[in-house]
Amino acid sequence: MSKVPKLAYLIAASAVVAVLTGCVGVPLSGEVATGPLIDEQIDPKYEIVAEGPVAGSTQEQILTDFMNAVRAPTRDYSVAREFLTNPMSDSWKPAASATIRERDKLPTITPALEENSLTYSFSAQAVIDERGLYTELRSPATQSLSFDFERVNGEWRIASAPPGIVLSNKGFEVSFEQQVLYYFDPSFANLIPDPRWFPVRQSSQSRAVQALLSAASPWLQQGVVLTAFPASTTLGATSSLSTGRAVVDLSSEALSADSVTRERMRQQLSATLHTPIVVLTVDGRELQSSNSGQNAAVIEPGAGGPLVVGTGSEFGFSTSDGLSEINELSTVVVESGATAAVLSADRLSVAYGAADGVHYAAVGVDPRIVDSRSGLTAPSLDPFRFVWSAQRGSAATLSTFEIDGTEHPIQSSLPADSQILSLDVSRDGARLLVYLSSPSGPQLLVYGIVRQQGNVPVQLVEPIVLPARSGSPIDAAWVGSSSVATLSSNDDSVAVTAFSLGGPTESLGSVDGARQLVSSGTNTDALRLRADGEVWRPQGSQEWVRTGLDASFMAVQQ
Incomplete structure (x- = not known):
């Protein structure tokens, strides 16, 4: 009987340096010292170990064991390559993609039409591309892969295999880890997350920095976000990372950056590596930087206050003693008969929807109607005081308005035949979340916002398409800088779902x-x-309970 390889997890006894590239230096002082090679390092979490081919295995057993072995990415999938012929091992590209199988659906292996060939069929749930970008499919899709076999020294080996790997949900969880890259918004006030997924123990920190420097983000190329690194900057040869401190060596292109730009480079790396202290070097020599009195960019802007609600007679913060007025804006909103509102981060201005249209009001400034069109959806307000508004019946009617009512039409691919149920600008002002009801079903999209001088929004580009659940869309909201949530109805039930931008979804x-x-x-x-x-508020992962608070509407807080 053939022996099935086992997968083991070896927990390291102590945490040591995680490598950024080639050789490392452990920065115990201000010097950058040479350290051991990457393959000699012990991962501080675990190492995934798979067994190689078993003598006498059938073609089917070789393929089954190969699929188990791809869960171990150590030394560029060295164990998985043992199942391949030498030419195939040399040409196989496991980093091309990672396809994640649907949970609880087992794959099948069947003979192909050609001799010495097998077909591996499975139901795909998500795909990670060569850049580390995760895309979840709206519904699982059946895929079939072909594998050819040859005998090598009397044993079957895979002579032809497609690029990439296939993983179960559990295999994905143990063999990949998320690394979030950070880029600036055009104002340099916020750092915008770009989540990626890389195999564990394959210099994931190094891959994160290399991905950051490669400028492969579509939104970066279209001007939605910015990087401080000069073009063509690459990772040098003496970078290292230890607890709380990173030394990142860069190519000579980094020398062209002035001190303010170097500080911004440092902020991007600090956020990406989750490390408070980052030292930049070129050929081992430190690059001095200066913040020049600038504030550090915000990574996760939050509302940071109690819930804001409106009733027929009040508008304010929810407290244990009832609703507390915000300032004069509370009176303005109540007297207008508002049915929706969004409050600015400084709590000094508000955009709200009423029977006659969308209004803007600020402390010390008389309220003004900015959009008097009929049938408007609830408005949004961005950090630069632009009001976003659209007629519910057609997403193509989306437009933006200055606080004096000056309209700035925005170029987008939003479909005219789709209703727009919800629109929300992210707190960093770089992205727009829209929830649509289209002839083909619900659509949940996150667009990048391109702005011109004066932070005027002019275009929506390259949406992230999230796998909207079936049923009728009701509402959507930003949860944090990297996730959103929706309400959707199906029969008599209204489902709450959380979506990670670049990660798995979760039922709430x-x-x-x-x-x-x-x-x-x-x-x-x-x-x-x-x-x-x-x-209502959440209690646990799937339960919701009443808060005891009544409301006609809840305000969005930027």
Whole structure:
């Protein structure tokens, strides 16, 4: 009987340096010292170990064991390559993609039409491309891969295999880890996340820095976000990372950056590596930087305040003693008969929807109607005081307005035949979340915002398409800088779903009659929904409970 390889996890006894490239230096002082090679390092988490081919294995067993071995990325999938012929091992590209199988659906192996060939069929749930970008399919899709076999020294080996790897959900969880890259918004006030997934123990920190420097982000190329690194900058040869401190060696292109730009480079690396101290070097010599009195960019802007709600007679913060007025804006919103509102981060201005259109008001400034079109959806307000508004019946009617009512039409690919149920600008002002009802079903899209001088929004580009759940779309909201949530109805149930931008989705249960969803923080615990005039909050991962608070609407807080 053939022996099935086992997968083991070796937990390291102590945490040591994680390598950024080739050789490393352990920065115990201000010097950058040479250290051991990458393959000699011990991962501080675990190492995934798979067994190689078993003598006498059939073609089917070789393929099954190969699929188990791809869960071990150590030394560029060295164990998995043992199942391949030498020419195939030399040409195989496991980093081309990683396809994740649908949970609880086992793959099948069947003979192909050609002799000494097998077909591996499975149901795909998500794909990670060669850049580390994760895309979840809206619905699982059946895929079939062909593998050819040859005998090598009397044993079957795979002579032809497609590029990339296939993983179960569990295999993905143990063999890949998320690395978030960070780029600046055009104002350099915020750092915008770009989540990626890389195999563990394959210099994931190094791959993260290399990906950051490669400028392969579509939004970066289209001007939605910016990088401080000069063009063609690459990773040098003496970089290292230890607890709380990173030394990142860069190519000579980095020398062209002035001191302010170098500080911004340092901020990008600090956020990407989750390391407070980053030292930049070129050929081992430190690059001096200066913040020149500038504030550090914000990584995760949060509402940072209690829930804001509106009733027929009040508008303000929810407190243990009832609703607390914000300032004069509370009176303005109540007197207008508003049915929706979005409050600025400084709490000094508000955009709100009323029967006669969308209005803008600020402390010390008389309220003004900025969009008087009929049938408007709830407005959004970005950090630069532009009001976003659209007629519910057609997403193509989306436009932006200055606080004096000056309109700035925005170029986009939003379809005219789709209703726009929800629109929300992210707190960093770089992205727009829209929830559409289209002839082909619900669409959940996150667009990059291109701005011109004066931070005027002019174009929406390259949306991230999230796998919207079936059913009727109701509302959507930003949860944090890297995730959103939706309400969607199916029969009598209203489902709450969280979507990671560049990661798996998560069901958050259901609440009958839910009509609105907002977040007053940066994670799902801060979500609040309104159902039948009452506010609900999450309790655990799938349950929701009443808060005891009544509301006609909940305000979005930027």
